Amino acid sequence: MINRYRWWEYLLIYAGMTLFLVFMLAPFVEAFMVSLRPLNEVFRVPYRFIAEGMSFENYVTIWTAQPMLLRWIMNSFGIAVAVTILSMFCSVPAAYAFARFEFKLRGSILAVFLVVSMVGAAVLIIPLYKLMLAAGLLNSYAAMIVPGAAFTVPAGIFLMRSYFMRIPAELEEAAYVDGASRLYTMRRVILPLAVPGMVVVAVTTFITAYAQQFLFALTFNSKNELNPLPVGLFQFFGHETVRWNEIMAASLVGVLPVLVLYVFLQRFIVAGLTAGAVKE
Amino acid sequence: MKTGRDPFPYLLLVPALLLVGLIAAWPIIETFRLSFTNASMRPTQEYVGMENYTKFFNRDFWPVITRTLIWTTLSVSLKLIIGLLGAVLLNAAVPGRALFRVLIMPPWVVPIAVGCFMWAWLYNGQFGMISGLGQRIGLFSGPFEFLAYKQAAFISTVVTDVWIGTPLVALYLLAAMQTVPTDLYEAAWTDGASRFYRFRRITLPLLMPSIATMALLSTIWTFNSFDIIWILTEGGPRGSTTTMIIDTYRTAISRFRYGEGAARAVMILICLSVLSAVYLLMLLRLTRKGRAR
Numbered sequence: 249m250i251n252r253y254r255w256w257e258y259l260l261i262y263a264g265m266t267l268f269l270v271f272m273l274a275p276f277v278e279a280f281m282v283s284l285r286p287l288n289e290v291f292r293v294p295y296r297f298i299a300e301g302m303s304f305e306n307y308v309t310i311w312t313a314q315p316m317l318l319r320w321i322m323n324s325f326g327i328a329v330a331v332t333i334l335s336m337f338c339s340v341p342a343a344y345a346f347a348r349f350e351f352k353l354r355g356s357i358l359a360v361f362l363v364v365s366m367v368g369a370a371v372l373i374i375p376l377y378k379l380m381l382a383a384g385l386l387n388s389y390a391a392m393i394v395p396g397a398a399f400t401v402p403a404g405i406f407l408m409r410s411y412f413m414r415i416p417a418e419l420e421e422a423a424y425v426d427g428a429s430r431l432y433t434m435r436r437v438i439l440p441l442a443v444p445g446m447v448v449v450a451v452t453t454f455i456t457a458y459a460q461q462f463l464f465a466l467t468f469n470s471k472n473e474l475n476p477l478p479v480g481l482f483q484f485f486g487h488e489t490v491r492w493n494e495i496m497a498a499s500l501v502g503v504l505p506v507l508v509l510y511v512f513l514q515r516f517i518v519a520g521l522t523a524g525a526v527k528e
Numbered sequence: 529m530k531t532g533r534d535p536f537p538y539l540l541l542v543p544a545l546l547l548v549g550l551i552a553a554w555p556i557i558e559t560f561r562l563s564f565t566n567a568s569m570r571p572t573q574e575y576v577g578m579e580n581y582t583k584f585f586n587r588d589f590w591p592v593i594t595r596t597l598i599w600t601t602l603s604v605s606l607k608l609i610i611g612l613l614g615a616v617l618l619n620a621a622v623p624g625r626a627l628f629r630v631l632i633m634p635p636w637v638v639p640i641a642v643g644c645f646m647w648a649w650l651y652n653g654q655f656g657m658i659s660g661l662g663q664r665i666g667l668f669s670g671p672f673e674f675l676a677y678k679q680a681a682f683i684s685t686v687v688t689d690v691w692i693g694t695p696l697v698a699l700y701l702l703a704a705m706q707t708v709p710t711d712l713y714e715a716a717w718t719d720g721a722s723r724f725y726r727f728r729r730i731t732l733p734l735l736m737p738s739i740a741t742m743a744l745l746s747t748i749w750t751f752n753s754f755d756i757i758w759i760l761t762e763g764g765p766r767g768s769t770t771t772m773i774i775d776t777y778r779t780a781i782s783r784f785r786y787g788e789g790a791a792r793a794v795m796i797l798i799c800l801s802v803l804s805a806v807y808l809l810m811l812l813r814l815t816r817k818g819r820a821r
Contacts (some may be wrong), residue, residue, distance in 0.1 A: 295660020317799030368752025
């Protein structure tokens with residue numbers, strides 16, 4: 249009964265939702281409409297939302313008009329997967345240490361991770377550039393993967409730590425009493441139980457890695473065949489005529505996989521994003 | 529679990545410390561060192577004292593930092609206001625809200641750069657949708673190129689940043705809202721409190737810690753924002769969207785003045801450390817309060 253609304257309250261809620269959704273989705277809708285227009289309709293005055301000759305032709309021709317497109321999309325995926333693996337390899341054991349063990353410097357090390365997570369990669373671009381140059385990593389996948397992973401590690405640690413803390417410590421104590429080593433206990437007792445948490449961290453890390461692959465590729469890479477999709481497409485900006493219909497078709501093809509992933513895994517993603525908001 | 533001198537926890541930390549130390553912690557220190565040198569493309573570098581800082585202060589420190597503060601404040605306030613309104617709507621028990629929750633997230637899910645491509649097209653003056661529809665309803669008398677005028681470009685970059693940042697704020701505040709015990713609402717409802725009154729007297733006060741946390745985190749992220757402005761305007765027209773980050777990147781990477789760029793980056797680090805200190809203090813106070821309860 250408390251949740252019963254009067255008619256004007258319904259009206260207000262749905263009007264608000266519609267307004268909100270228009271703001272959030274209008275760019276996607278227009279991008280999709282542009283991707284269907286032939287080029288002469290893209291550059292047409294006055295603007296028309298529904299143009300003549302709309303078809304899916306651009307989705308067929310982009311692959312030949314831009315032969316690198318498939319490569320860029322694969323790069324984007326490969327880089328994001330590699331970032332996720334490397335990031336998890338670092339964050340899961342560290343989170344376990346913070347969740348379960350008392351050791352000297354524990355608080356200070358945790359504070360270092362917290363501070364680092366506040367500093368954006370762009371601020372540190374100068375030493376990072378010099379580092380990549382010195383390590384001979386410019387123009388390689390590693391130059392996009394390694395920094396990409398490093399900046400997702402702190403968030404992964406904090407999220408993963410809260411999952412480990414929920415696993416009862418008695419389990420480990422029982423294993424230790426039975427004479428199991430610490431490493432064995434972690435691998436065979438704790439990690440299997442932490443799988444749901446690891447899925448959440450992996451999915452959020454992957455989406456973050458996929459969403460943020462611009463700066464490192466722009467700065468550390470000049471080989472077109474190594475570019476992720478965003479930087480691949482960015483090259484076409486600032487030219488006399490930008491072929492907007494093809495760029496939008498390529499963009500939408502590139503984001504479709506993550507959108508599908510999001511729709512299927514949104515429950516995990518929401519759990520990961522809001523972990524901090526829910527008190528334990 | 530007490531472990532005393534057990535090396536095991538330290539071993540667990542090795543990969544994370546190596547990676548984060550090398551890629552994030554060492555560069556912070558190196559940025560400070562470089563800021564006192566005249567490092568550039570040349571192989572040699574000398575210490576030049578405070579020269580990079582005085583140069584920055586004498587030339588464009590104040591306009592850039594004021595612009596950054598306005599840009600950040602404007603964007604964060606809009607994200608919080610729209611995000612809070614969104615969370616209230618998402619929390620309403622009406623048919624279709626599950627779908628609504630799924631549909632607001634795409635701006636956060638897709639690559640930032642791709643979102644910016646879409647907005648760049650919307651802002652296009654001659655052929656874009658906003659200018660086109662604006663002309664049709666008589667808002668503009670002719671083509672309006674959003675990214676070509678100083679103020680319009682400034683506002684446009686803020687709008688795109690708000691678009692990308694709002695879904696997360698809304699989702700986070702919604703999660704916090706759902707932890708408010710329902711018996712509080714029921715008690716107030718029995719006493720005849722109106723919906724708005726319940727929101728103002730129950731939801732909002734209990735939500736304050738989450739709003740404050742999100743405000744600070746969002747400020748830090750927005751302050752660090754690079755991709756959006758770089759893709760839409762590269763800091764132009766005539767520097768009107770050059771925030772501290774853009775300014776640093778341009779000085780260091782586009783003009784190869786590493787020393788001068790580093791001095792600018794140090795100023796960003798100082799601003800960020802003030803913000804993080806506030807954040808840490810707030811977290812400490814919140815956990816202490818939580819324990820007291």
